[in-house]
Amino acid sequence: MTKVFIGSDHGGYNLKEKIKEVFTPLGYEFEDMGTNSLESCDYPVYAEKVAKKVIETNEKGILVCGTGIGMSIAANKFKGIRASHCTDTFSARMTREHNDSNILCLGERITGQDLAIDIVKIWLETPFSNGDRHINRINLIKEIENK
Numbered sequence: 156m157t158k159v160f161i162g163s164d165h166g167g168y169n170l171k172e173k174i175k176e177v178f179t180p181l182g183y184e185f186e187d188m189g190t191n192s193l194e195s196c197d198y199p200v201y202a203e204k205v206a207k208k209v210i211e212t213n214e215k216g217i218l219v220c221g222t223g224i225g226m227s228i229a230a231n232k233f234k235g236i237r238a239s240h241c242t243d244t245f246s247a248r249m250t251r252e253h254n255d256s257n258i259l260c261l262g263e264r265i266t267g268q269d270l271a272i273d274i275v276k277i278w279l280e281t282p283f284s285n286g287d288r289h290i291n292r293i294n295l296i297k298e299i300e301n302k
């Protein structure tokens with residue numbers, strides 16, 4: 156069973172709690188890496204917790220902050236992470252098919268709850284295309300990581 160590691164700061168806490176409701180019906184296991192309240196906290200702390208789990212396990216992650224931007228900047232600092240901040244379902248599909256995105260970032264203050272849930276479902280359910288040109292481009296990203 157695919158496992159999803161999910162995390163947020165205070166700005167993404169409410170949306171994180173909502174997203175957690177979709178995992179079990181869709182057949183995903185999940186682990187909540189915090190935060191656990193609306194108390195102000197620092198998004199890089201949770202980006203790091205989720206990114207490290209995704210790297211260790213080769214599973215997927217979801218990170219939510221106010222905009223989705225801070226989380227994506229922080230998560231993409233980790234070697235092997237391809238974090239995608241999505242505000243629409245087309246991008247969610249494309250970033251799985253073309254970029255083999257392994258972390259989805261969402262902004263609670265940007266994307267409404269129902270749209271965010273659709274984005275999550277599409278992102279989780281869309282496989283990587285395995286197309287040669289996409290594999291090649293991801294390998295080029297890996298080369299950049301090793302420079």
Ligand code: RB5
Nearest residue numbers: 166220221222224225226
């Ligand atoms: C917190 O106020 C906010 O800065 C954070 O949730 C996020 O939007 C950062 O990118």
